[in-house]
Amino acid sequence: MLLVGAGDLAALAEGAAAYASENPLQVAGVVVALLLVFGAGAAIYRYLTRTPAERLQSVLEGYEEVAVLMHPNPDPDAMSSALAVRQLASAVDTNATLYYPGEIRRPENRAFETVLDLDFDRVETVDDVAPHNVVLVDHNEPRGFPGAGDIDPVAVVDHHPGDGTGKRFTDVRTDTGACATIFADYFESLGWKFYDVDTALTDGGVDTAGVPDHAVPSHVATGMVYGIQSDTRSLTNGCSSSDFAAAAYLYEGMDGDLLNRIANPQIDAEVLDVKARAITSRVVQSPFAYSDVGEVSNTDAIPQAADELERLEGVSAVVVVGESKGTLRIAGRSRDDRVHIGRAIEAAVENIPMAEGGGHARMGGGQIPVEYLKGLGPSDGVSRNDLQKRVFDSMSGER
Numbered sequence: 419m420l421l422v423g424a425g426d427l428a429a430l431a432e433g434a435a436a437y438a439s440e441n442p443l444q445v446a447g448v449v450v451a452l453l454l455v456f457g458a459g460a461a462i463y464r465y466l467t468r469t470p471a472e473r474l475q476s477v478l479e480g481y482e483e484v485a486v487l488m489h490p491n492p493d494p495d496a497m498s499s500a501l502a503v504r505q506l507a508s509a510v511d512t513n514a515t516l517y518y519p520g521e522i523r524r525p526e527n528r529a530f531e532t533v534l535d536l537d538f539d540r541v542e543t544v545d546d547v548a549p550h551n552v553v554l555v556d557h558n559e560p561r562g563f564p565g566a567g568d569i570d571p572v573a574v575v576d577h578h579p580g581d582g583t584g585k586r587f588t589d590v591r592t593d594t595g596a597c598a599t600i601f602a603d604y605f606e607s608l609g610w611k612f613y614d615v616d617t618a619l620t621d622g623g624v625d626t627a628g629v630p631d632h633a634v635p636s637h638v639a640t641g642m643v644y645g646i647q648s649d650t651r652s653l654t655n656g657c658s659s660s661d662f663a664a665a666a667y668l669y670e671g672m673d674g675d676l677l678n679r680i681a682n683p684q685i686d687a688e689v690l691d692v693k694a695r696a697i698t699s700r701v702v703q704s705p706f707a708y709s710d711v712g713e714v715s716n717t718d719a720i721p722q723a724a725d726e727l728e729r730l731e732g733v734s735a736v737v738v739v740g741e742s743k744g745t746l747r748i749a750g751r752s753r754d755d756r757v758h759i760g761r762a763i764e765a766a767v768e769n770i771p772m773a774e775g776g777g778h779a780r781m782g783g784g785q786i787p788v789e790y791l792k793g794l795g796p797s798d799g800v801s802r803n804d805l806q807k808r809v810f811d812s813m814s815g816e817r
Contacts, residue, residue, distance in 0.1 A: 471604035490562030497644035502601035515697035524718035558582030595657035598645035602664035612671025639671035
């Protein structure tokens with residue numbers, strides 16, 4: 419073993435000092451290089467260890483304005499997630515405009531928009547989405563309007579299966595029951611608290627002076643709680659521990675009166691009629707059920723009818739179809755561990771031109787243009803009875 423004595427250390431120090439005095443520029447260069455190396459290393463470490471919330475805010479901060487796009491006919495999960503993006507953007511001085519295609523028709527969806535005094539912009543074509551710095555929430559591929567496929571989003575936050583990504587940020591967590599759960603995680607990781615507001619902070623002229631930028635207003639927290647509840651059937655279906663944790667975190671900031679008003683709206687008469695038709699026209703091949711409710715004007719009545727039909731004793735998975743404006747809409751529900759209803763619907767509409775289908779294990783949906791169902795394009799067509807057989811075969815695992 420080589421031992422270095424005090425005299426040797428003193429000699430080394432004296433030599434180093436002499437070298438430094440004779441070569442000051444070289445020594446300074448080495449010192450600067452070391453500082454740069456250490457500084458770059460620290461910067462890289464900080465970059466690699468940033469939370470998803472910090473990375474998303476960094477993306478938002480790079481724009482003066484972003485467009486937050488919800489999926490067609492947005493539900494409370496999509497709407498509350500859009501509100502969360504706007505809150506995150508506001509904290510970094512970025513303006514966010516919230517867009518949706520389709521319609522807001524379901525009673526609790528309309529109540530959500532009305533009770534929270536929200537102001538969303540409706541999309542007819544891609545030209546309505548401005549600017550082109552688009553953030554997708556609660557879906558990962560733009561759809562539902564002409565030109566949607568041309569949108570290349572800068573960020574995507576979602577909990578649905580799919581291949582869509584954002585150019586600068588992607589966070590898709592298919593193990594969570596709601597997209598709002600992901601945003602609750604963002605707020606909590608950033609250390610955001612809550613504050614009460616008497617009126618929703620919309621574009622309606624509410625004075626926001628003195629409102630903290632790094633906190634969640636009560637109407638947003640309330641909306642996120644309901645978004646989680648609605649997508650997980652009050653934390654009983656398709657949820658994970660993260661959904662419970664998110665609801666617990668948001669509970670401190672929510673407004674119970676607002677939540678009650680959203681959750682208990684008046685019911686549209688057509689919804690009751692469609693539910694009744696779904697029950698009376700049901701076809702059961704135990705433990706599965708199928709119902710064709712015919713023409714509907716309110717397409718949101720179809721998934722509500724599926725919810726109702728699933729409650730029937732002896733039924734563990736259901737599919738309800740209804741026609742509106744030349745399109746056959748499909749809604750499926752499952753509480754049967756043998757039936758992944760999203761995949762079942764996808765399999766049932768396979769090879770039907772222009773048809774779409776998919777979703778989660780417990781909840782799925784799809785649509786088929788009626789003209790293609792009848793045989794337009796490279797297909798001989800599929801009758802409504804054939805579609806029913808396809809659905810039963812898919813739920814039974816035979817397709």
